[in-house]
Amino acid sequence: MTSLTLEAGQHTSAGLKTENQDSCGARLPPEPQLGLKGAAFAIADGISSSSVSAIASETAVKSFLDDYYCTSDGWSVQNAAEQVLKATNAWLYGQTRQSPYRYDKDKGYVCTFSAAIFKSREAHLFHLGDSRIYRLRRGSLEQLTHDHRQWLGEQHSYLSRALGVEQQVEVDYRRLPLEAGDLFIFTTDGVHESLSQKSLMEHLEQCDGNLESAARNLVTAALANGSNDNLTVQLVRVTSLPETTPDLIEEAGSLPLPPILKSGDEFDGYTIEREIHASSRSHVYLAVDQTSCARVILKTPSIDLSDDPAYLERLLMEEWVARRVNSAHVVRAAATHRPRNFVYTAMEVVEGQTLRQWMTDNPNPSLETVRNIVEQIARGLQALHRAEILHQDLRPENIMISSAGTITLIDLGAARVDGIAESYQDSSAGEGQLILGTAMYSAPEYFLGDMGTPRSDLFSLAVLTYHLLSGEFPYGTRVARCTTVAAQHKLRYRSVLNETLEIPAWVDATLKKALQPNPLRRHEALSEFVHDLRHPNPEYVNATRPPLMERYPVRFWQSVSGILLLIIVYLLSLISSTT
Incomplete structure (x- = not known):
């Protein structure tokens, strides 16, 4: 299978200066990390007015390349890189505040920074300052970054943005599709202020294909052109791009499907105790690990789905997310860490019963019981969302409740992982049209073909809350039939309140907000929804507060009478003064 392959070369020099305050670096990890996180390249330039900016630039590059690969595999490239840069900026800013230069930013721990993550078929660019990233494609050179330099005149300027200058940092981010043959050029200002784009093109066209020597030649040419600054060039060429099939599908396709198993069978280091569930899509077994003697749940795919790589990937995704x-x-x-010989997942055993069975046994739970259940589900969803993972299939059958009342989300096969989704070509188009969740609990935006967000999981949780309280659904079966925005505008929320349920009106208002067809009108976060289930929202209180006359009728009429008396006295005084 074709994979992402890159060639790289770099060269840095102090030039005419005694100290090199530039820094550059690269990470080209092997698979599977290359597919999950990509290859990273970074360049930084310390400001000449600072004696410690060399430390700043070296720290910025090293921490970015090291810490980026320590972030969650589920995070998107943008989130992972920006979190790392925020942490680096905070450290540099803190060092300046603790140094003798805390009142002079021009002498602190400050540097410009430009980086690129090459993942799957895309480049993700991050930039602050006046270092640059160019792209040479089919004979055309394009500057991809914008210089953050403010000019006060023809001779005077200052950096308007850089790492370590302010407590908060704003990073330029850009996402671009890659083509085989693309050449990316990273330069500090010591190079591009001495070489025009035309000159850069000419020198690159003259190189023999060796990127290390090409980078060195560019630095030499900039010096010969009169550069008196530090000089750094980094070159990255895309030689081939991966196919659109993700690594998980490749893994699924490389292993055979397991046979139908029965009690007592030995299978891949496990002993099967019994079959728990069987359907046309999968078989679930209770088994014992022969090495650790631990009981586990094995899920194997149906043989009928052996030619459906997307289904096999989703099955493997469940264990990937859980880890x-x-x-x-x-x-x-x-x-378990031993290699597998078949396609299946192995999960810990969760004691208890499904929430669906619990609802059958407890058809009229109290509001407090429902709150406790919903709060635990929300904590599980929040853990997923922090890793940039959407559940997308929240329903009673996918939730376990123990005898002690502990809630566990058990089925992650429909989860969407931002970091994995980036590995698809054109992941932003088309994937959202596949509805993986159960229609009765799925958010309306899925039926429009839109991508889900954390507010989509919030909608599903609100539907579940509504169903726990009433046994009904807020829109019946109509949501699945509303495949246009106009149709969704006609949806009318059915109040959960009735004569038999002891539910405060403000709880109904909370559910109504969380169940808005338009996701932008729902709560912003799960925590807000959970809080409003226990505390009346101030917006609701203000909207339903009766007028002053109804709340304090005696005081109201006393106040009105007093005001009228003052008006009469004032008018009488005017009459007496004119006569």
Whole structure:
């Protein structure tokens, strides 16, 4: 299978100066990390007025390249890189504040910074300052970054943005599709202020294909052109791009499907105790690990779906997600590290019953019981969302409740992982049209073909809350039939309040807000929804507060009478003064 392959070369020099305050670096990890996180390149330039800016630029590059690969595999490139840069900026700013230069930013721990992450078929650019990133494609050179330099005249200027200058940092981000043959050029101002784009093109066309020597030649040419600054060039060429099939599908396709298993069978290091569930899509077994003696849940795909790579990937995704989310309310993957010979997942056993069975046994739960259940589900969803993972299939059958009342999300097969979704070509188009969740609990935006957001999981949680309280659904079966915005505008929320349910009106108002067809009109966060289930929202209180006359009728009429008396006295005084 074709994968992303890159060639790189770099060269840095102090030039005519005694100290080199530039820094550059690269990470080209092997698979599977290359597919999950991509290849990273970074360049930084310390400001000449600072004696410690060399430390700043070296720290910025090293921390970015090291810490980026320590972020969650589920995070998107943008989120992971920006979190790292925020942390680096905070450290540099803190060092300046603790140094003798805390009142003079021009002498602090400050540097410009430009970086690129090459992942799958895209480049993700991050930029602050006046270092630059160019792209040479089919004979055309384009500057991809914008210089953050403010000019006060022809001779005087200052950096308007850089790492370490302010407590908060704003990073330029750009996402671009890649083509085989693309050449990316990273330069500090010591190079591009001495070489025009035309000159850059001419020198690159003359190189023999060796990027290390090409970078060195560009630095030499800039010096010969009169550069008196530090000089750094980094070159990255895209030689081939991966196919659109993700690594998980490749793994699924490389292993055979397991046979139908029965009690007592030995399978891949496990002993099957019994079958728990069987359907046309999968088989679920209770098994014992022969090495650790731990009981596990094995899920194997149906043989009928052996030619459906998307389904096999989703099955493997469940365990992949479980290994990267640490929460008491999300199922954990089984602790086994031996290689597998078949396609299946192995998860820890979760004791208890499904929430669906619990609802059958407890048809009229109290509001407080429902709150406790919803709060635990929300904590599980929040753990997923922090890892940039959407559940997308929240329903009673996918939730376990123990005898002690502990809630666990057990089925993650429909989860959407931002970091994995970036590995698809044109992931922003088309994927959202596949509705993986159960229609009765799915958010309306899925039926429009839109991508889900954390507010989509919020909608599903609100539907579940409504169903726990009433046994009904807020819009019946109509949501799944509303495939246009106009149709969704006609949806009318049905109040959960009735004569038999002891539910405060403000709880109904909370559900109504969370169940808005337009996701922008819902609560902004799960925590806000959970809080409003226990506390009347101030907006609701203000909207339903009776007028002053109804709340304090005696005081109201006393005040009106007093005001009228003052008016009469004033008018009488005017009459007496004119006579």
